[in-house]
Amino acid sequence: MKLRRFAATMMAGLMVLSAAGCSKPADTKAPAATTQAPAATEAKTEAPAAGAEDSKEQLHIGITMQGNQSGFVQYFTSAMYEYQATKAPDINMEVVFADDDPSKQFSQVETFVSKKVDAIIMQPVDKVQGAAAVDLAYEAGIPLITINIITDSTNNTAHVGCDDVQSGVLQMQRIIDVCGENAKVGYVDAVLGHSAQVQRAEGYQKVLSENPGVELVVHDTGNWSPEESMRLVENWIQSGKEFDAILCMADCQLTGVLTAVENAGKLDNIKLAGMDCDPVIMQAIKDGKVDCSIWQDGLAQGEMALETAIKAAKGEEVSDIIIDYEVCTKDNIEKYEKLAEERDALAKKYF
Secondary structure, three states: OOOEEEHHHOHHHOOOOOOOOOOOOOOOOOOOOOOOOOOOOOOEEOOOOOOOOOHHHOOEEEEEEOOOOOHHHHHHHHHHHHHHHHHOOOOEEEEEEOOOOHHHHHHHHHHHHHOOOOEEEEOOOOHHHHHHHHHHHHHOOOOEEEEOOOOOOOOOOEEEEOOHHHHHHHHHHHHHHHHOOOOEEEEEEOOOOOHHHHHHHHHHHHHHHHOOOOEEEEEEEOOOOHHHHHHHHHHHHHOOOOOOEEEEOOHHHHHHHHHHHHHOOOOOOOEEEOOOOOHHHHHHHHOOOOOEEEEOOHHHHHHHHHHHHHHHHOOOOOOEEEOOOEEEEOOOHHHHHHHHHHHHHHHHHHO
16 A cells, blocks of 8 residues: 655655755765766667676666656656666666657557566656556556656556645745735636646635635636746736736746736736746746745655656555645745756756
8 A cells, every 4th residue: 555655754864966955865966977868759778887787687667758848847857867877877767758748658658568667657748648558557567656747547656746735725825925815816727637737726725715805816727838828917917807916837837927917017016926946937036026936846756756666666665755845935045046056957967
């Protein structure tokens, strides 16, 4: 039976990839890895470590990620490359990117199953088709670890990620604390049906139900897109809707929303909140243009996912690992700037 472990009980064991973050023991200042990550979607297979007797005896881990254009996907993947290079050089790690196409990702899992890999790590593109991929691996007897995003299947061996309900709770509560119990708020959804969108909205609704004086003016999807999110909020403002705050489910969306609000001359009237602590948004927090963002430890998730997959491939018992979100504001920005610098440096090393 899988046991869910929350970061509050495991933080001491999660200090590595970020000097003050929640990660497992590793070192972002480690010597340069001997391999480079692919720039596109082609599979990458690590060569056997020097002195290995037979590559067939090595563990073969197949990894399928949403797509390599997203900064956060790069954080997860870079952490895996770093862990493989510095802590598990004898494993054969094959990484592919699904280009945000659930059908392509299912095909990639099919390929891993046909190769009889020892374990699979999957960042699901879609909850439903991702569930079919999980079930396929389960039926083949191959451990599959989901990272960052869940599916509708319970047949995954373990999940490594954060609790997206918690992120929604933290973000909405922060805004209410700042704007007051009678605040008028709106929020920009991620892609509808995406597990992060569903759970973050659940977190929003939980806080709103506890604060009946707060008015939810409107919400709609920005599809993870800064351009769509900008146009969405421009339309809201031009139609006469009034807000004390607008929340975004990702900082990539907030960059567009920030432009819309700034162009409308309403930065002094509308508090803005994001998620992911993107460098652009962190600078906007310092400049007083954005109130907060939510820190998610992508490096810890990537490292822990690979470590968990290796254990599962060896037949060891594994369980879910959930890492807490944290609120980044102007008052604590220095802490997250330091963590972000280390995170971004590792991503640049491999992408």
